[in-house]
Amino acid sequence: MIKYPLNINKENFQEKSNNLDALYGLNKKVEFCSYCTFSNQKPDSAIEFKHNEDTKKNTLIIEGKKCASCRVQEQKNSLNWEEREHKLKKLCDKFRSRNGSYDCIVPGSGGKDSFAASYILKNKFKMNPITVTWAPNIYTPWGLKNFLSWIKSGYANNLFHANGLAMRILTRLALEKLLHPFQPFMMGQKQFIPRLAAKHYKIPLVFYGDTDAEVGTNESFDQPLRNKAIFSNYDNSNIFISGTQYDELIKDYDLSHQDLIPFIPLKTDEVVASELQIHYLGYYIKWHPQECFYLASEKGGFECSPERTCGTYTKSNSLDDKIDDLHFYTTYIKFGIGRATYDSAQEIRNGEITREEGISLVQKYDGEYPSRFLKEILEYLSLNKEFFPKSSLKFEENIIDQNYFNDLVDNFRSPHLWKFSNDKWQLRHTIF
Ligand SMILES: [Zn+2]
Numbered sequence: 001m002i003k004y005p006l007n008i009n010k011e012n013f014q015e016k017s018n019n020l021d022a023l024y025g026l027n028k029k030v031e032f033c034s035y036c037t038f039s040n041q042k043p044d045s046a047i048e049f050k051h052n053e054d055t056k057k058n059t060l061i062i063e064g065k066k067c068a069s070c071r072v073q074e075q076k077n078s079l080n081w082e083e084r085e086h087k088l089k090k091l092c093d094k095f096r097s098r099n100g101s102y103d104c105i106v107p108g109s110g111g112k113d114s115f116a117a118s119y120i121l122k123n124k125f126k127m128n129p130i131t132v133t134w135a136p137n138i139y140t141p142w143g144l145k146n147f148l149s150w151i152k153s154g155y156a157n158n159l160f161h162a163n164g165l166a167m168r169i170l171t172r173l174a175l176e177k178l179l180h181p182f183q184p185f186m187m188g189q190k191q192f193i194p195r196l197a198a199k200h201y202k203i204p205l206v207f208y209g210d211t212d213a214e215v216g217t218n219e220s221f222d223q224p225l226r227n228k229a230i231f232s233n234y235d236n237s238n239i240f241i242s243g244t245q246y247d248e249l250i251k252d253y254d255l256s257h258q259d260l261i262p263f264i265p266l267k268t269d270e271v272v273a274s275e276l277q278i279h280y281l282g283y284y285i286k287w288h289p290q291e292c293f294y295l296a297s298e299k300g301g302f303e304c305s306p307e308r309t310c311g312t313y314t315k316s317n318s319l320d321d322k323i324d325d326l327h328f329y330t331t332y333i334k335f336g337i338g339r340a341t342y343d344s345a346q347e348i349r350n351g352e353i354t355r356e357e358g359i360s361l362v363q364k365y366d367g368e369y370p371s372r373f374l375k376e377i378l379e380y381l382s383l384n385k386e387f388f389p390k391s392s393l394k395f396e397e398n399i400i401d402q403n404y405f406n407d408l409v410d411n412f413r414s415p416h417l418w419k420f421s422n423d424k425w426q427l428r429h430t431i432f
Contacts, residue, residue, distance in 0.1 A: 002176055002395045005407040013413070013420040023414035024334065025056025030417070030429040033067035036345040037358045037431055038216055041335040041417070045217045047229055048187045049265055052243045053177055061218050072213045072221045073349045081286050088284035092125040095205045102130040104205040107193045109133055109143065109320045110150030113209035115300045116292035117281050118155055121207060132196060134189040135161040136321030137171060138380060142305045143320025149301035158196070162188055166259040169391050170242045171323070172381045172400070177243035179334055179412040182327035184242055184263065192262040194231040198274035210287045211280040216345065224283035231278070233265040253391045290352055311339035311368040313361050325370035326377055333409050336417045336427050338366035363432040378405060
């Protein structure tokens with residue numbers, strides 16, 4: 001039984017306190033990168049199918065006051081890009097089909113990066129991509145419009161929705177256990193697309209746009225392929241989805257094996273047999289998000305959202321899922337890193353804004369409460385008895401309202417990051 005969130009002990013969050021606990025294995029000493037706005041509390045990309053309540057995080061490494069992504073940016077500025085582009089040309093020459101049949105897969109939502117990846121492969125390298133999309137939980141109107149514009153601009157697309165009721169159960173569990181409501185979406189995206197490529201299309205060549213190394217992880221920028229550990233596994237007997245073991249999901253919730261297949265990694269021998277290779281175009285071509293935006297607007301009918309995205313100052317990044325607002329609010333609670341930090345860190349590195357501008361944007365927008373879609377999202381996360389006869393019984397309170405959500409959030413605050421003073425929650429360490 002999943003209990004109503006506990007009342008937390010505010011004694012642990014006093015202004016002056018010694019030896020404060022750090023949750024999730026986070027570094028007790030908070031340090032900021034001197035070049036962007038990230039701190040050493042930023043989690044590294046994780047093997048999500050092993051992630052449960054006890055998992056300790058690896059975090060972004062700051063060396064010589066510079067984070068791993070800023071060091072990658074330095075490397076990008078001094079690379080021989082002609083040589084790398086030549087490698088891409090050779091790779092495409094090897095796989096290009098002669099009769100127009102699909103020869104590579106471009107995953108994405110129709111945002112600026114996936115549009116740019118498909119456009120460059122098709123027009124510059126004369127490839128025949130099929131685009132594939134793992135559907136958002138709840139489309140924003142502008143996200144759906146951009147997705148359709150992408151297809152209309154000349155691409156075939158395979159859109160996959162996981163069972164809608166299964167997504168709601170998994171998203172609720174991921175919120176309760178990990179305060180990570182976006183985890184089922186991210187897992188589906190990471191696991192289903194390799195499965196579709198290897199088993200259904202039997203096309204071994206997949207291209208993403210920007211590399212993981214550029215967005216706040218410790219991944220190397222010296223190799224073009226996604227780490228296979230992210231999408232394959234030797235032994236699937238101990239898989240976790242939404243922080244819950246596979247066997248428990250089948251036994252206690254309204255879920256079947258079929259519902260869960262899209263979230264389960266391929267077996268290592270299946271990846272080897274399929275010769276699957278997942279490349280980052282950003283390894284071969286100097287990837288620049290602002291140029292992707294211009295390309296997508298000009299050639300693909302991409303439009304910014306009509307309103308500023310909650311928690312940040314941008315209107316063109318990761319727009320398509322209403323649950324995004326909740327996701328970035330939870331990263332702010334757990335790691336002190338909200339959406340304005342993510343956006344500004346990337347724009348500082350790419351020379352769009354200065355670090356000083358980034359810092360004042362973080363001060364203004366980071367951690368903004370996700371009000372705009374909250375009512376709809378909480379309805380999505382409430383598991384009523386009619387549609388969820390087994391799952392609803394697993395929660396002391398199957399319906400989640402705003403008070404429940406706020407109480408749950410407080411349980412995930414780490415005392416080394418948060419203090420409760422003057423009757424409100426405040427971060428102990430900020431960049432401003
Ligand atoms: Zn940095």
